[in-house]
Amino acid sequence: MGKTLRELRPVRVVGIGLHRYQRMSETTFVTLGLTAVREALADAGLAWRDIESVYNGTALLGLASTRPMLRHLGASGIPMTQVENASASGSTAFAQACLEVASGISDVVLAMGVDKPAPLAIAGSKTGIRDLVGSRVAPFTHFALLTNEYMHRHGVRPEQVAQVAVKNSQNGAANPYAQRQKARTLEEVLAPPQISGALTRLQCCPIGEGAAAVIVASDDAIARLGLESARAPRVLASVTRTERVYPGAKNFDAELTSETTSLAYEQAGIGPQDLDLIECHDAFAIEELLYVEAMGLCGEGEGAGMLANGDTAIGGRCAVSPSGGLLAMGHPIGPTGAGQICELTRQLRGEAGARQQPDARTGLAHMVGIGAVCVVHVLQAG
Amino acid sequence: MPERRAAHPGLYPASGEHPPLLGQRCAGCGHVAFPPNPYGCESCGAEPDALESRELAGAGELAAFATVHLHMGKGIEAPFTVGVVVLDDGPAVRATLTCPTDEGLRIGDRVQSVLVSQGSDDDGNETVELRFAPLGASDGGAS
Numbered sequence: 001m002g003k004t005l006r007e008l009r010p011v012r013v014v015g016i017g018l019h020r021y022q023r024m025s026e027t028t029f030v031t032l033g034l035t036a037v038r039e040a041l042a043d044a045g046l047a048w049r050d051i052e053s054v055y056n057g058t059a060l061l062g063l064a065s066t067r068p069m070l071r072h073l074g075a076s077g078i079p080m081t082q083v084e085n086a087s088a089s090g091s092t093a094f095a096q097a098c099l100e101v102a103s104g105i106s107d108v109v110l111a112m113g114v115d116k117p118a119p120l121a122i123a124g125s126k127t128g129i130r131d132l133v134g135s136r137v138a139p140f141t142h143f144a145l146l147t148n149e150y151m152h153r154h155g156v157r158p159e160q161v162a163q164v165a166v167k168n169s170q171n172g173a174a175n176p177y178a179q180r181q182k183a184r185t186l187e188e189v190l191a192p193p194q195i196s197g198a199l200t201r202l203q204c205c206p207i208g209e210g211a212a213a214v215i216v217a218s219d220d221a222i223a224r225l226g227l228e229s230a231r232a233p234r235v236l237a238s239v240t241r242t243e244r245v246y247p248g249a250k251n252f253d254a255e256l257t258s259e260t261t262s263l264a265y266e267q268a269g270i271g272p273q274d275l276d277l278i279e280c281h282d283a284f285a286i287e288e289l290l291y292v293e294a295m296g297l298c299g300e301g302e303g304a305g306m307l308a309n310g311d312t313a314i315g316g317r318c319a320v321s322p323s324g325g326l327l328a329m330g331h332p333i334g335p336t337g338a339g340q341i342c343e344l345t346r347q348l349r350g351e352a353g354a355r356q357q358p359d360a361r362t363g364l365a366h367m368v369g370i371g372a373v374c375v376v377h378v379l380q381a382g
Numbered sequence: 383m384p385e386r387r388a389a390h391p392g393l394y395p396a397s398g399e400h401p402p403l404l405g406q407r408c409a410g411c412g413h414v415a416f417p418p419n420p421y422g423c424e425s426c427g428a429e430p431d432a433l434e435s436r437e438l439a440g441a442g443e444l445a446a447f448a449t450v451h452l453h454m455g456k457g458i459e460a461p462f463t464v465g466v467v468v469l470d471d472g473p474a475v476r477a478t479l480t481c482p483t484d485e486g487l488r489i490g491d492r493v494q495s496v497l498v499s500q501g502s503d504d505d506g507n508e509t510v511e512l513r514f515a516p517l518g519a520s521d522g523g524a525s
């Protein structure tokens with residue numbers, strides 16, 4: 001029988017760092033990455049020589065991006081591995097780092113993500129299997145179709161879906177690392193340009209550049225290096241799943257999230273009622289409603305009501321995407337999943353300032369990627 | 383002789399008033415799929431020789447739709463409308479609808495396949511594309 005992360009030795013997040021997510025600029029990926037890693041080292045109170053291994057989530061930079069960046073911290077000869085898992089690349093880099101520490105192979109490991117916008121080369125388009133729509137259906141149209149189906153099934157209006165982007169823009173306005181730092185009104189979110197179906201521009205995430213870094217460590221290392229374990233949330237669960245065959249027109253995104261999240265709850269020994277916050281894959285506004293339902297925070301069709309009640313706002317029952325989420329903090333691809341762990345850690349330490357979820361003890365990070373893949377982590381305050 | 387060609391060869395015939403979709407049925411598990419693949423059954427893993435060609439009637443029910451304003455696809459100008467069609471023969475497929483906008487469309491509407499002309503080349507060869515038309519609506523042209 002295999003083991004889950006929870007059954008191995010404890011893994012804790014000891015350092016976090018980010019380079020602000022932003023529109024494509026002249027800044028090199030080296031500067032983006034080094035900024036995040038240096039901030040994470042300083043946050044942890046560690047030196048570069050304390051890091052024993054690196055996993056770097058990146059999808060767009062091209063071959064072998066890690067050493068050309070990290071050699072400028074002093075070429076220490078440690079293992080460095082690029083990780084590509086579509087939008088979940090940074091989440092998977094974090095999962096690998098956790099496994100390496102939990103297994104006892106290393107004591108202190110860096111998980112990071114860095115990317116700059118570049119043309120996508122998606123392997124799924126090279127299988128030789130064609131469908132009827134091809135690239136007429138971009139990801140935003142896939143989610144426009146889900147929006148249409150959801151609104152019909154549950155009698156929800158476009159304004160109720162757009163409120164997701166309003167809430168997350170308010171959260172992003174309090175996050176200095178967010179690409180979009182402007183609180184938006186419902187009117188602004190609903191304003192043209194119309195992208196696809198009911199989706200307007202501000203209901204679609206911005207894809208820019210940035211970097212995120214997370215240092216994980218064992219309890220042995222925390223004691224040996226004199227780190228503050230009270231500032232070091234424990235990783236209670238790490239689960240990755242891929243899409244199966246679901247009957248008929250069933251929404252595979254929601255099904256996949258539902259099964260991945262239930263396994264994570266089981267591993268962590270918690271239920272949805274125990275979550276104080278979630279960092280959710282809200283690349284498109286409808287996703288937050290679909291996923292809070294799939295995660296069991298409320299029943300099917302009740303996501304819009306939960307949002308309207310303020311239950312998913314900061315200060316509500318379970319804050320969803322206090323960072324601003326992909327919609328406001330942004331989605332630079334490789335960094336996004338690692339950036340979610342930075343936000344959970346900051347919140348669970350009580351260091352999130354104006355966007356602090358009160359008494360945050362338990363948080364969940366959720367990413368999905370085309371393919372489709374879903375990665376979920378659960379963290380609990382140290 | 384000028385001929386008529388399908389814009390997506392292998393996915394539907396290039397003639398017929400309401401052409402079928404060329405799908406697949408797995409002899410191992412009965413899974414019915416569209417589009418067909420030459421590799422193996424997604425449901426049970428049966429090898430390609432277990433995958434039998436199966437015509438799926440070009441008729442079904444609209445499960446979702448969206449009018450697209452931005453895309454990188456070929457053969458059409460935005461805005462156009464795409465739909466999820468649950469075929470009477472099982473699979474849900476995404477396809478372009480004959481109506482440019484979603485005006486008057488409702489989830490649950492019956493739709494059927496039609497061939498729409500994509501124009502002809504210098505030798506008179508015509509390319510036709512399969513789209514779905516709401517029942518009762520006039521079809522796109524080529525028949």
Ligand SMILES: [Zn+2]
Nearest residue numbers: 408411423426
């Ligand atoms: Zn089969």
